[in-house]
Amino acid sequence: MFFWGKISxxxxxLNVQFSDQKLTERVxxxxxxxxxxxxxxKSVMEKLNLIDTLQHLxxxxxxxxxxxxxxxxxxxxxxxxxxxxxxxxxxxxxFNSSSLHxxxxxxxxxxxxxxxxSADEFNKFKNEDGSFFSDIANDPKDLLxxxxxxxLLTHNEQPLEEALLFAKHRLEVIRCNLKSPLAEQxxxxxxxxxxxxxxxxxxxxxILEYAQDETYNATIHKLAKLEFNHLQRVHQKELKAMxxxxxxxxxxxKLDYARDRVVECYFWSYSCLYEEEYARSRIVLAKxxxxxxxxxxxxxxxxxxxxxxxxxxxxxxWDESDVSLLPEYLKKFFLRVIENFRDFxxxxxxxxxxxxxxxxxxxxxxxxxxxxxxxxxxxxxxPSFHDQVxxxxxxxxxxxxxxxxxxxxxxxxxxxxxxxxxxxxxxxTACGEVSRFMDDxxxxxxxxxxxxxxxxxxxxxxxxxxxSEVALAKxxxxxxxxxxxxxxxxFDHRDILSMVNQITNFGRSMMFLYHDKRDGYxxxxxxxxxxxxxxxxxxxx
Ligand SMILES: CC(C)=CCC/C(C)=C/COP(=O)(O)OP(=O)(O)O
Numbered sequence: 001m002f003f004w005g006k007i008s009x010x011x012x013x014l015n016v017q018f019s020d021q022k023l024t025e026r027v028x029x030x031x032x033x034x035x036x037x038x039x040x041x042k043s044v045m046e047k048l049n050l051i052d053t054l055q056h057l058x059x060x061x062x063x064x065x066x067x068x069x070x071x072x073x074x075x076x077x078x079x080x081x082x083x084x085x086x087x088x089x090x091x092x093x094x095f096n097s098s099s100l101h102x103x104x105x106x107x108x109x110x111x112x113x114x115x116x117x118s119a120d121e122f123n124k125f126k127n128e129d130g131s132f133f134s135d136i137a138n139d140p141k142d143l144l145x146x147x148x149x150x151x152l153l154t155h156n157e158q159p160l161e162e163a164l165l166f167a168k169h170r171l172e173v174i175r176c177n178l179k180s181p182l183a184e185q186x187x188x189x190x191x192x193x194x195x196x197x198x199x200x201x202x203x204x205x206x207i208l209e210y211a212q213d214e215t216y217n218a219t220i221h222k223l224a225k226l227e228f229n230h231l232q233r234v235h236q237k238e239l240k241a242m243x244x245x246x247x248x249x250x251x252x253x254k255l256d257y258a259r260d261r262v263v264e265c266y267f268w269s270y271s272c273l274y275e276e277e278y279a280r281s282r283i284v285l286a287k288x289x290x291x292x293x294x295x296x297x298x299x300x301x302x303x304x305x306x307x308x309x310x311x312x313x314x315x316x317x318w319d320e321s322d323v324s325l326l327p328e329y330l331k332k333f334f335l336r337v338i339e340n341f342r343d344f345x346x347x348x349x350x351x352x353x354x355x356x357x358x359x360x361x362x363x364x365x366x367x368x369x370x371x372x373x374x375x376x377x378x379x380x381x382x383p384s385f386h387d388q389v390x391x392x393x394x395x396x397x398x399x400x401x402x403x404x405x406x407x408x409x410x411x412x413x414x415x416x417x418x419x420x421x422x423x424x425x426x427x428x429t430a431c432g433e434v435s436r437f438m439d440d441x442x443x444x445x446x447x448x449x450x451x452x453x454x455x456x457x458x459x460x461x462x463x464x465x466x467x468s469e470v471a472l473a474k475x476x477x478x479x480x481x482x483x484x485x486x487x488x489x490x491f492d493h494r495d496i497l498s499m500v501n502q503i504t505n506f507g508r509s510m511m512f513l514y515h516d517k518r519d520g521y522x523x524x525x526x527x528x529x530x531x532x533x534x535x536x537x538x539x540x541x
Contacts, residue, residue, distance in 0.1 A: 023230045030223035031062050037217075038066040045097070048105055049215055057210060057224035058203025061275045071113045100125050100136060104145035111152040111487070112195065114494035119159040122146070130159075132166055140174060140182050143167045144189060151193040154488040155481075181209035192515050196483060198271045198508045203228060204533050222541070229538045234276050235266075239535060242266050242286055249290075249340075253333040258297040264513075264521050265289040267531060271509035272405050272502050281408030284344050288359070288404040291337055292366060292397065298330070299370040300452050305378040312371045315364050337363075347408065355407050358418050362403045369395040373453040388459040389436070396439060398432025401506045406499065417496060427489045427500050433482035434507035437475050438514035444472065445517040482507070 018026065034054075041047040051067055054060040060067060097103055103121055110117045126132055136142050147167035153160035171186050178186055188197075188205060207224050210216060246262040269285035299308050307327055314322040314334055323331050341363075345356050372391055376383055383391070402421040406413040421428050440455040454462075456478075460471040486504050493500045513520035513527060520527035 018226075020233065023226060023233070027062075027223065027226050027230055030219055030226065033219050034223055035063065035066055037220075038063070038070065044106075045102055048102075048109055051109055052105055053210070053213070053215060053220060055199075056202055056206040057220070058199045058206070059224055059227045062223075062227065071110075071115075098124075100139075100142040101145040104142070104149035108145075108149040108152055108195070111149075111490065114490045114497050116491050119153075119157055119163070122159065122163060130162070132163075137166075137170050138174060140171070140178055140186065143170050143174075144182070144186060147171060147189060148194045151195045151483075152487050153484060154491075155484045157484075181212050184209065192511045195487075196508055196511045198505060198512050200271070200274055200534060201512055201530070204539075207539055225539045225541050229541075231274060231276060232535065232538060234279070235270060235274070235535055238279060238283060239263065239266055242283070245287065246290065249336055253294070253336055255294055255298065255302075255329070255333060257302045258294050259522065261293055261521060261524060262286075262290055263531060263535070264524055264527070265293060267527075267534070268401075268506070268509050268513075269405070270534075271512070272401065272505040278408070280347055281405050284347065284359075284408045285401065285404040287340060287344075288363070288400065289397075291340060292363070292400060294333060295367055296370060298333075299374050303327075303330075303374075305374055308371050308374045312367050315367050318360065318364075344407065354415065355413075355418070358403050358422065359407050362400045362422070366395060366397065366400050377453045382454045382462055383459060385456065385459045385463045388454065388456050389433075392440070392453070392456060393429065393432040393436045396432045396436035398428045398430075398435060398503075398506065401431070402428045402503045405502055409499070412496075413499065417499060420496075421503070426485050427493065427503050430482040430485040430489070431503055431507045434479055434486075435510045437479045437482070438510045439519070441472060441475055441479075442514050442517050442519040444468070446519055446522070 037050060038047065041050060047070055051060065051070070054063055054067075097106075100122075103125075107117050107121055125136060136146075144167075146163055150160045150164035150167060153164065168190070171190060175183065175186050175190070184205065188194075188202070194202065203224070207221075207228060210221055210224070242262055246260075250260065266282075266286040268289050269282045272285065273281050295311075298311070303311065307330065310325055310327075311330055311334070314326060315337070318338065320335060320338055323334055326334055341356070341360060344359060345353070348355055369391055373395060375381075399422060402425075403418065406418055406421060437456065440457055443452070443455050444457040457468065457471045457475050460466070460474055461468060464470070486507060489500055489504075490497065512530075518526050
């Protein structure tokens with residue numbers, strides 16, 4: 001099917017103000033100018049503000065080199081005295097600023113780039129009893145910066161828990177008196193905190209708001225708009241190719257019970273990696289997710305338990321001749337899965353062929369977890385909370401997404417990285433947890449599918465004999481717990497930070513699609529306008 005809601009991706013107008021070539025040239029030219037700004041910054045704060053602006057505008061990827069230099073080589077300037085950058089835990093000297101906004105911004109950026117900064121940095125803004133100074137309680141900019149920073153908390157950081165609660169509470173109190181664009185920025189952050197949100201979503205809003213920013217710079221603004229539109233064209237072309245792939249596949253396999261979600265699957269993979277150079281990863285992951293969605297709907301909506309078992313076995317053996325064992329309606333699907341994985345293989349260079357075994361294994365793995373869920377649900381069995389979570393975190397797709405995106409990366413994705421990703425790595429497991437718990441919170445509200453297994457919320461209610469409110473609060477707290485683990489992983493894996501971040505982006509996409517207990521995947525109407533901004537409407541220059 002070509003059509004996604006009312007939007008025909010194939011007929012979406014390309015933004016035509018500039019030709020592709022002109023746009024690329026202009027981006028290149030402006031990028032040089034902005035690169036020069038790093039050298040021209042006179043103070044640490046100017047540099048940090050520049051990085052922050054580029055992040056919010058969704059174009060820090062264009063400046064990896066100067067940012068890297070600044071953060072890694074020039075870190076002694078940030079810390080104001082030389083330090084050993086090889087240490088993952090750095091006991092730096094206190095940052096000499098009396099501005100909460102500045103301290104919080106530096107705290108957040110350093111933590112995001114994998115450098116430990118102590119929460120003690122905020123002590124100078126507190127009274128003896130540990131409460132924040134009263135003037136901070138009414139300063140929206142300070143509060144927002146503190147809120148962003150405190151969202152980088154890890155386990156057992158009580159002072160940051162308190163800072164987060166304080167900032168959140170105060171922002172909720174003062175939100176209705178704020179002026180634009182701060183009002184919108186606060187609303188956005190309260191819905192999905194900035195460090196947990198996907199970059200392109202923030203960029204769409206911030207590009208419009210930036211004109212009112214006190215650090216406004218016309219060259220930076222122009223570049224942000226052009227780069228957004230340039231990437232949107234890249235994504236539009238990929239989406240058109242994805243739509244043709246899906247039209248051909250869906251008309252052949254004819255699984256009429258399955259959700260038609262090719263744009264949403266692409267959105268998932270694009271949330272993990274949106275930069276131009278990751279096309280191979282993006283396409284493979286989007287197709288892998290769509291093939292998984294067909295599998296999920298087969299198990300949850302249509303197949304008998306025996307058919308689920310036969311399909312799992314056939315996928316386990318990965319032998320086309322087993323097609324004869326399958327029911328008629330699954331034959332084509334099975335063959336097309338194998339054919340698509342062969343196509344994935346063709347995208348690999350000869351020295352990358354070992355990656356095939358991993359991607360096949362995660363697809364077989366998720367299928368096995370779907371089968372175990374089906375065994376439970378067909379028997380009407382409600383598992384213990386512990387067993388439910390153990391299994392459903394697997395079926396939530398953390399491993400599938402991690403391997404799916406690593407599959408198409410360059411040589412940076414070594415065998416060691418693949419092994420790390422499938423050996424219960426904390427990053428991958430925590431992303432699975434965010435995915436599962438956000439999905440279950442939404443499912444509980446919406447009501448689950450015909451043959452879905454009981455959600456973690458229901459299992460918790462039954463096991464502890466508590467109300468849905470108590471169980472929902474528990475599962476909500478587990479989302480926060482998983483984010484603390486993800487924040488900790490930034491320090492523990494600074495050597496593979498880019499991939500840790502790409503995998504973590506899966507968690508971020510779940511926050512976007514499923515916040516406020518909505519299910520933007522199943523009820524895709526809920527994200528239609530947002531996706532139009534991502535793929536159809538260019539930013540006006
Ligand atoms: C991230 C992944 C694996 C994406 C593939 C598509 C998919 C299964 C989406 C979730 O649907 P759902 O809410 O019906 O999932 P479940 O049945 O696992 O709750």
